[in-house]
Amino acid sequence: MTQHSRDDLWRDFPKTATEFEARFATEEDCRAHWIEARWGGNPACARCNSTRVWIERGGFLFECADCRHQTSLTSGTLLEKTRKPLKMWFRAVFEISTRRTGISAKDLQRIMGFGSYKTAWSWLHKLRAAMVRPQREPLGPFVQVDEVLVGGKGGPHKELVLVAAEADGRVRLAHAENNDADTLKRFVDGQIAADAQVVSDGHAGYNKRSLDKQRHESDARQGCHWTTSLLKRWLLGTHAGAVRPKHLQAYLDEFAFRHNRRKTNGVGRIAARVIEQLVALPPLPMRNIIDETTRCRCFTSTCLAPA
């Protein structure tokens, strides 16, 4: 699918809850949007790429007329093997993307009528995975860096989060093992443009070694504090401080995704981006969600864990 038609889909996406409900009133409506987002309107065989396909199982499956391979709507996407209608997924996407403070698994369970908390929890994790945009532009030209300790409610253990924020712009957050110069360098190089000017509050870790490309100044203004106080309030409020360290990065990604789109005109357009990503990203089995232990996911696209 070309960038042009993807942008058209994004532009035409319902902007309000009323418009959303009218546009995606039936399973067929959602399926049509999914097919448009995934194949530009013409489903293709996942094995041989032929577009000569027969529709099977009420539109959920396509059988290839050339090689007989069966391709399902969701195979090879983040929603692979889902047993729930797309209409329910679209609804969940709308809920998580349009609420300023997101939604807890408990609330999603109640809204969607899920029998189990675990189902709601795993849905939110898949949706969070869809909230990381690949090939994100590095931050610039003026970036403030900071760090914050989160979690540890009722216990001594806190988790370190590195923060980089453009002046009144986008933020990046990374769950880090520590704040030594090597870790900071990987964070900075992965997230901040080489020609950016970086301002820190004088933390010793940001020095010639961690900022060898970027220009650097120390300043006590600490503009990241607005972001970090919102982040802390969100983790304690929406999620009642119950985020496990091994899942923290996914929550940080969700926070940054929403924060970076806080000025988007028409809340529905955020949902459009999430659906785009559900289509584009590979499957995420429950086992991976539970076992996921990678930290520092947004340091670079290739290096997932601390060196």
Ligand SMILES: [Zn+2]
């Ligand atoms: Zn085929």
